[in-house]
Amino acid sequence: MLWRCLCVMQFYGLLAIYTYLGLTPHPENNIPVFNDLLMHFTGYCIAAFSISFARPTWPIWQRAAFLIAYSIAIEVGQYFNPPRTFSGMDILANSGGVLLGLTIIMLLEKTVAPFAKLLYWNSKTQQ
Numbered sequence: 001m002l003w004r005c006l007c008v009m010q011f012y013g014l015l016a017i018y019t020y021l022g023l024t025p026h027p028e029n030n031i032p033v034f035n036d037l038l039m040h041f042t043g044y045c046i047a048a049f050s051i052s053f054a055r056p057t058w059p060i061w062q063r064a065a066f067l068i069a070y071s072i073a074i075e076v077g078q079y080f081n082p083p084r085t086f087s088g089m090d091i092l093a094n095s096g097g098v099l100l101g102l103t104i105i106m107l108l109e110k111t112v113a114p115f116a117k118l119l120y121w122n123s124k125t126q127q
Helices: 002-023 036-054 060-079 088-111 113-120
Strands: none
Touching (some): 002 036
């Protein structure tokens, strides 16, 4: 039970950080910018792992839809938050990261028994 609670808390904490960084006028003041699209891709790949531990009983398509919809919502919010701007390329990078992350999760789940056990540990009592 504690494990699942921690997984859920880390996922929603991650979303809070992504929301802050996505909607703050100058995120470069908080984190160094290396390669914008690579950072988007990597961040959402991590988010795919995070949601998989927080909500392992959600189907893969539902996890993907949630994260991609969230990504689009952040980009729409940026449109109304100058000097930030809406970027279709950011959405593509985010979506690619989600798809790669969830693909890795599926492969690990099918091929590494201890990973699957950890992923689903105590999930039936929580969902």
